[in-house]
Structures are given as structure tokens and as C-alpha cells.
Amino acid sequence: MEAKALLMAEWGITSKVQCMVTDNASNMILSAQLLHLRHVPSFAHTLNLIVKKALDQTPVINEIRQKARKIVGLFRSSCKAKDKLVEMQGLMGRPTLKLIQEVDTRWNSTFDMLQRLYDQREPVAAALSNLNNDTAPLTSIDYDIIQQSLSILQPFKLATTEMSEEKRVSASKLIPLYRMLQHKLAQKKGNATQESTVQLGSHLQEGLHSRCGGYESFRALALATLLDPRLKNVAFGNAAKAQEAEKHITLECALLMRSNTNPASSSSSPSPSPSPSTPVETQDSLWELFDTRIHQTKMIHNATADATVEVKKYINDAYLPRTHDPLTYWKERAVIFPHLYVLAKKYRCMPATSVPCERIFSKAGEIICKKRSRLSPSTADKLIFLNKNL
Structure with missing residues (x-):
């Protein structure tokens, strides 16, 4: 440390x-x-834990996954099986696509495996029937369960993909995405007819609530959401949490205003001449402490009032369309909302996931390998930089 x-x-x-x-x-x-x-x-890691646990808790779907892994393993390891699958795909007019194997560390690879297997179910079944092996094929009921499971998992796939982007602000999306996932999950679970897929939906709802239910109470995420001109307080499911976030952002804005106050400017301004009834204070004034407190109280009151006006003006400003860039919005309104602009830079810089960082480490592992083991540190740094920025 x-x-x-x-x-x-x-x-x-x-x-x-x-x-x-x-x-x-x-x-x-x-x-x-x-x-x-x-x-x-990391939101992507949280979603990974939620989905993996839900899949493991659903025995029927877990059994189908094991059967699917064996089928995919056969077509990826056997040249004869590969050729037979390509032949069947050609005869049926299907695109020549390889099957995708599941990776334990990424739940979306499970989704991709089941999706590809479902799309290629006819060529796969025909190829298996022409091969002399003991690999058990998937039944029509299995494929029906896969189809409904893919429908329930689709929102999680979309959320994982969206939150793994590198060139867009993302932390402000966590609270509304949690709400949208709840809504979509309830909707798709209601349309499910297989008991196992309903069970999967219930496990996903439980995991989502237990791991993401406190996002609105997470101050940094709440302030990042409020400072997103596309979302503001509408993104909150709890109105009290939205009001609390607005209160916190007003306090921070007022604190910023007070810290930016220049005492020298107030001392250089001409002081009003004392009225005849006002006694002239000596240098060692008896009322010095009282006058200082009055001055500080005025500063706090004025800063709080100004901060409230700036925050309310921002909240009442027109919402930015969801597809527009919020960073451009803040750049154009830096003069209109100068203190909120500073806070927006503070809270909007937070990424929602550690995926971009992990990609850099993965790319470094590909660049620095056994065949390129004599790369100097500076050369490796430049290669990684060019790979991620070109």
C-alpha cells in the first residue's frame, strides 16, 4: 500500500x-x-457474479450448459466433426460459423455459446447424427429452454456491452440501468413458460436486488447521475434519494463558492462611511469576534442561496437527448453553471467498470510474449499506447 x-x-x-x-x-x-x-x-464484474450465480442455482439450465459444452468441445476439437458441420451448413444454406465455447470467467461467453448453438441447431443436429460418437444431442425441450433463457439474459448482455465501452462516460448510467434491468427482467420473466426459466428469472432478480439495490444510496454514483444532463433526477426510482442527491450537490456547490471567495477583493472595496450614530471602532475592538461571525454567516447564507439558484436552474434546464454527449453539454455551459461544471468534471470522470484497464493488461500480455521477450520497457509502453489509441 x-x-x-x-x-x-x-x-x-x-x-x-x-x-x-x-x-x-x-x-x-x-x-x-x-x-x-x-x-x-466494477458493474461488469457485478453483473458477471449475478448471472453466474443464477445459472448455477438453476439445475435444469446448468445441465443443459454441460451438454452444450460437450457438443461445442466435440466440434472444436475434432477435424472430422468440423468438416461435417461445415458440410451440413452448406447443404442447409446456413452461414459457415464456428461454435463458441464457454469461458468460466465471462458469463457473456455462456450467452454467446447458447446463442450460436441455438442458431445452428439444425446443422449441429444433422452433423451429430452422421458422426459415430456418444455425444448426446440437445432435445427440442432443451432448445425451448435455451430460447427463453436467452430472452431473459438478453438485457444483461446489452448492459454488459454498453458499460464496457471506453470512450463514453458511464458511472451516471448505473442507477438507471439497474432500474431498466429490473423492469425488463420482470417483463420477460412474465412471458416465460418453462419452469426452469422462471426460476432463472427469480434468481436474477434476487441477485440484482442484493448487489445493486443500494446504488441510489451511493453518494458518488447519485451525484454523477444527477450531473448527467440526460438523466438528472428522473433516473432515480426513489424520489427521496433524488432530493438527497440534489441537497448534497447544492452543499458541495456552496462550499466551492465559499472556497473561491477572495477576501482581498472585499477588503479592497470601499467600506461604507459610518453613520453619525455608529461609534468608530478602535483597532482592538470589543465586538471583533461578533462582527467576524456576522460576516461569516453572511458569506455562508449568500453562497447557499447562490448555489441553490444554480442547481435549480440546471435541474430546470432542458434535458439532453439520451444519445447526445453530456461532456459537450458541460463544455458549452461552463459559463452558465461554473461551479456545477467543476463538480461535473469531478464526478463524471468515474468509470463504471474496470474493463478498459483489464483490456490493456490483456493486450500487454499479447505484445510481451516469448517471441518478443527482449522488448525494452519504453518500447513496450509505446506499442501498448499505439495499440489502444490508434
Whole structure:
């Protein structure tokens, strides 16, 4: 932890780090606590835990997954099976597509495996019937369960894809996405006819509520959502939480206004001449403490009033269309909402997931390999930078 703190100080980012976005591992949470940083769980990792647990808790679907893995493993490991599948795809006029194998660390690979297997179910069944092996094919009931399961899992797939983007602000989407997932899940669960898919939907609802139900109480996420001109307070499911976020942003705005007040400017301004009834104060005034408190009270009152006006003006401003860039909005209104602009830069910089960072490490593992083991650190840095930015 000391090494990380020293590294942050060396890079000059100690005061600039607003949060630490990691997976839900206990060692990462403890790391953020020791560094005195706000910890934000990676949303993609949270969704991965929710879906994987729900799938494992549904025995029928878990059994279908095991059968699907064996079928995909056969067509990926046997050249004869591969050729037979390509032949059947050609005879049936289907595109020549390989089957996708499930990866334990990514739930969306399970979705992709079942989706590809369902789309290619006729060529796969025909190829299996022409092969001399003991791999059990999937039945029509299995495929019906797969179809309904894919429908229930589709919103989670879309959410995972959207929140794994690298060039869009994302933290402000967590609260509304949680609400939209709840809505879609209830809708699709109601349309399910298979008992196993209904059971899967129930497990997903439980996991979603237990892991994401407290997002609106997470101040950093609530303020990021409120400062998104596409969402503001409409994104909240709980009106009280929206009012609480508005109160916190007003307090921070007022604090920022007070910190930006220049005492020298007030002292340089001409002071009003005392009235005949006002006694002239000596340098060692008896009322010095009282006058100081009155001055501070006026400053706090004025800053709070100005902050309230600025926040209300922003809340009442027209909503930005959901497909537009909120960063452009804040850049254009930096003069209109100067203090909220500063807070927007503070809270909108938070990523919702650690996926982009993990992609860089994965790419580094591909670049620095056995065949390129003599790359210098500076060359490796440049190659990784070019790979991620070109």
C-alpha cells in the first residue's frame, strides 16, 4: 500500500484520484480503504457474479450448459466433426460459423455459446447424427429452454456491452440501468413458460436486488447521475434519494463558492462611511469576534442561496437527448453553471467498470510474449499506447 501511495505521489495524482474502480474481491476493497480512496465496484464484474450465480442455482439450465459444452468441445476439437458441420451448413444454406465455447470467467461467453448453438441447431443436429460418437444431442425441450433463457439474459448482455465501452462516460448510467434491468427482467420473466426459466428469472432478480439495490444510496454514483444532463433526477426510482442527491450537490456547490471567495477583493472595496450614530471602532475592538461571525454567516447564507439558484436552474434546464454527449453539454455551459461544471468534471470522470484497464493488461500480455521477450520497457509502453489509441 505504501508503494502505491508513493507512486501516486510521484505521478502527482494523489489529489486528483476520485475513486478506485475494481472487482469485488476483498483484497481490492481493502486496498482502497488503506489508500483512503472511495471504492466503486466494477458493474461488469457485478453483473458477471449475478448471472453466474443464477445459472448455477438453476439445475435444469446448468445441465443443459454441460451438454452444450460437450457438443461445442466435440466440434472444436475434432477435424472430422468440423468438416461435417461445415458440410451440413452448406447443404442447409446456413452461414459457415464456428461454435463458441464457454469461458468460466465471462458469463457473456455462456450467452454467446447458447446463442450460436441455438442458431445452428439444425446443422449441429444433422452433423451429430452422421458422426459415430456418444455425444448426446440437445432435445427440442432443451432448445425451448435455451430460447427463453436467452430472452431473459438478453438485457444483461446489452448492459454488459454498453458499460464496457471506453470512450463514453458511464458511472451516471448505473442507477438507471439497474432500474431498466429490473423492469425488463420482470417483463420477460412474465412471458416465460418453462419452469426452469422462471426460476432463472427469480434468481436474477434476487441477485440484482442484493448487489445493486443500494446504488441510489451511493453518494458518488447519485451525484454523477444527477450531473448527467440526460438523466438528472428522473433516473432515480426513489424520489427521496433524488432530493438527497440534489441537497448534497447544492452543499458541495456552496462550499466551492465559499472556497473561491477572495477576501482581498472585499477588503479592497470601499467600506461604507459610518453613520453619525455608529461609534468608530478602535483597532482592538470589543465586538471583533461578533462582527467576524456576522460576516461569516453572511458569506455562508449568500453562497447557499447562490448555489441553490444554480442547481435549480440546471435541474430546470432542458434535458439532453439520451444519445447526445453530456461532456459537450458541460463544455458549452461552463459559463452558465461554473461551479456545477467543476463538480461535473469531478464526478463524471468515474468509470463504471474496470474493463478498459483489464483490456490493456490483456493486450500487454499479447505484445510481451516469448517471441518478443527482449522488448525494452519504453518500447513496450509505446506499442501498448499505439495499440489502444490508434
